[in-house]
Amino acid sequence: MKIRLKFSKDGVMKYIGHLDVMRYFQKLIRRADIPIAYSTGMSPHQIMSFAMPLGIGLESDAEYVDIEITEPISSKVAINRLNDESVEGIRVKSFKLLPDNARNAMASIFAAEYEVGFLEGYEPDFSCFDILNEMYNEPCINVLKKTKKSESVVDIKPGIFSFSDSGKGIRMCLSCGSVLNVKPESVITSIYEHMGQKADELTLAIRRKEIYTGSQNELISLDMIGTDIE
C-alpha cells in the first residue's frame, strides 16, 4: 500500500539538510512503529522517497514523502504516533493512501509555491512585487545559470506561473521538475539585479508553501491525491 505523508519543517530544523531529514524519517518511522515495507536483498531498506529536497536554511509548510506499508493503519493513529515521536519543527500533517496507479511524488511534481521574506534589518528599499511586475512586462527574464562546467543564460519567465504581494515580501508559484526548475533565490537575485543591487541569499527567509502536480491551468497540491485511512 502506497502512502503519502505531508509534513512541515520549521525553526531550527531548517538547518538539517535533506540527507539528514531522510535519516531522521527512517528513525522516526521505526520509533512510531509504522508498518513500513522493506526492499528485498542483502541489505533491505525502507521503501521511502521524498518529493523534492529542501535546501538548508529554508522552511516549509508542505514537504512530501511517499512510503509503502505492509498493513493498513488509520491515518489519525499514524499521524499521532509520528508526531508523538517527532521533535519540535517537524510536524506530520497528513497520511494518505494513494491509489495504486498514482505516480510517485518525485515524478509528478510540476510547481512549487514559495513565500520569500527578509531577515530583520535586511529588508530591501523597494517592493519586490512591484519590480517583478515591471520585469514581467518584458519578453523575457534572463538569469545566468552557473554549473560546474559552464555558464548559460536561461529565461525563467515561463517558469514564473504567478506571484503576489505578501506584505512582508513576495509569494510566487514557480515551475519545478525536470523541464524548467526555477529556484526562488534566482527570482529574488534577478529582481535585485534589475535594481542594480546584489542580493545576499543568507538574508532571505524562504518558506515553501505547497508543492503541486497537474498543469499550469490546473495545479493540484500533492496531498489532494489519496484518501485518509479510517
Next chain:
Amino acid sequence: MKKTALSEEILLTVEKPARYIGNEVNSIVKDKDKVDVRFAMCFPDVYEIGMSHLGIQILYSMLNTFEDVWCERVYSPWIDLNKVMKDLNIPLFALESQDPVKDFDFLGITLQYEMCYTNVLQVLDLSHIPLYSSDRDWSHPIVIGGGPCTYNPEPLADFFDLFYIGEGETNYRKLIDLYKTCKSNGSTRNEFLRCAAGIEGIYVPSMYTVSYNTDGTISSFEPIYDDIPRVIHKAIVMDLSDTFYPTKPIVPFIKVTQDRVVLEIQRGCIRGCRFCQAGMLYRPVRERNVDLLKSYAADMLKCTGHEEISLSSLSSSDYSSLKELVDFLVEYTGSRRLNISLPSLRIDAFSLDVMSRIQDIKKSSLTFAPEAGSQRLRDVINKGLTKEIILDGASQAFLGGWTRVKLYFMLGLPTETEDDLRGIAELSNDIARLYYELIPKSERHGRVQIVASSSFFVPKPFTPFQWAAMDSRDSFLKKAHFVNDCMHEQLNSKSIKYNYHEADVSVLEGVFARGDRRLSKVLKTAYEKGCLFDAWTETFNEQPWLDSFNECDVSIDFYTTRERSLDEILPWDMIDTGVSREFLKREWENALNGRITPNCRAACSGCGASVFGGGVCYENKA
C-alpha cells in the same frame, strides 16, 4: 520556537550547522527557573565524536534524573565556527538552552585522550571563563574533569577546579548537594573546593603543592591543609545491574561516529595486558546482568529508532553470558530488519558462526590484535594470543569464506628487538600463505587481503610499563621503515598492506600521559600559538608545539625517553586505583623476564582490586 545562540547568517555559513542547534530526539529541556543547578557536560572535540561517547550519555541522563539539576551538552566548535566566535566575541553556549556556559554552575569536561587538551583550553576560552582555576570566583562555573586521563590529571592541574577520579554514577549527588549548601551558607569558593576534597574520588589540585629535585623529578607532593586527603581513592560502581543506564540516548540529526545503540555489557578486563591502561584502571571486572541487558537493548532500539546496535566492553568474548545475549540480539534484530555490529571478538567457532549470520562475509573482515610480532614479545606484554591461536582462527575463517584480515601491532614496546619487528612481517606473511594453502585456486576470488597496522607504544600511568622509557620520534620512524622493508621481503607481500600511525602525535601523547604540573604552561603557550584539534591529522601542527616546549624550557625527553626508577615519586602517585604499586612492580619484572601472568578467571594474581569487595575477584567465592 527554540532560539539559537548563533545568528542565521553564521549558522548558514559554517559547516554542518546541526552541530550547534540541539533539539535532537531524547535531548532534555527543562524549565531553567525550576532547577537549582545548571550543569554543562562537555566533550572537548567536535560534535560527531562527542555524541558517540557512552560515558557522557550515562552522566547526562543520570544528572537529568535529579529534579533540581539540568544537565546540557557542549562540544568543541569546529575551526570554522571557532574563528567566528573569537572574532565576534560570542560566548560558548550549551546546546539545549543555547545559554552561555559561563552562567552555569558546573562545567564538566571529559578527558578521553591527551590530544584533546588544547580543546579544553578552547572551551574555557570561548566560554569566557578564566583559564586558570586560581583566577575564578563564584561567578564562574566549577570546572570539573573526568574520564581516563584524570588518572594523571597533573598536566591540566592549573586549569581545573576539581577532578572526579573514577566512575561518575557514584558521587555526583553528594558533590551537587555540597555545592548547594556552600552557595547558600555564604562559604567561599575555596571553602567549597576544600570540602569537596573530602568526597571520595574528588581531587582538588589547588589543595596540594609539589616540589622538585634538581634533576627535575618530584621531591614531594603535599596537601596544603591537614584535612585534605593524601590519597584519592577512585570511585567505583560495584553493582552494575543496580546502577543507572541511559535507556533513552540522544539521537543526533547528522551522522556521528557511533550512529547506533551502544550496550555496555561489562566494565574492566580480566586479561591484564601490560600496556593497557584501561585494563588496569577499571579493575575488577564487573558484568551487567544479561536479562537487564536484553531489556535495555529492546528499549533503546525502540526509543531511538536506530537501525543498529553494538556491544561495548574491553573484551566482549570474556562476558560470561555472551552467547545468550548475542543469540537474543540476532533473533530480535533479524525479525525487525535491524543490524548488530560486533566489537572485536576473539576469533573462534562461536564468533565466526555469529558473524556469518549477521553480516556479508565478502564485505567483512577479521580482526586480530597480536600487538607484537614474536611470541617472546607477546609474553613480555602479557598478550595471551599465540601464533597457533591466530592461525587456527584464520584457517577457520578462510574456510568459512572470509578473505580479509586486519592485524594490529605496536612498535616501541619494552625490550623490542629487530627480530620482534621482523616477526610482524612474518606473521602477516604466514597468514597470507595459510590462505593460499587452504583455498584451492578454483575457489579463490582474487588475493587474500591482509592489512597490518601499527601504532607507536605510549607508556601510560598505572600500568606495569609506567616506568618504561618510550622511544623517540626518530626511533619510532626507523622501526616503522624497518617493518615496511621486511614486509616487502615477504613472499606474499602483494597480499599485505602495511600502515603506521604518525610518530609526532605519539610523542606528544607520551609527554602528557606521564607529565606533571610544569606542562600546563607549555599547553597554554601551544594553545596561544593556535594549536587546536591536535587529535585530527588535518589540523595537527607539530612546529608550534616544539616551539612551545622550547620557549617554556621544558624537555620532551624528560617525559618520554627517560626510564623512571622504581622509587621515583610519580605525578599520579596520590591516586589509588585499587591496583597496588607492588603488583605493577611485580608485573614490570615479569615483563622484563618474559613471564606471563594468568587472567583473572584462571588465577588471582593479587593485584589489589579485590579491596572493592566484588566483581570477578569474588565470582566463585559465594
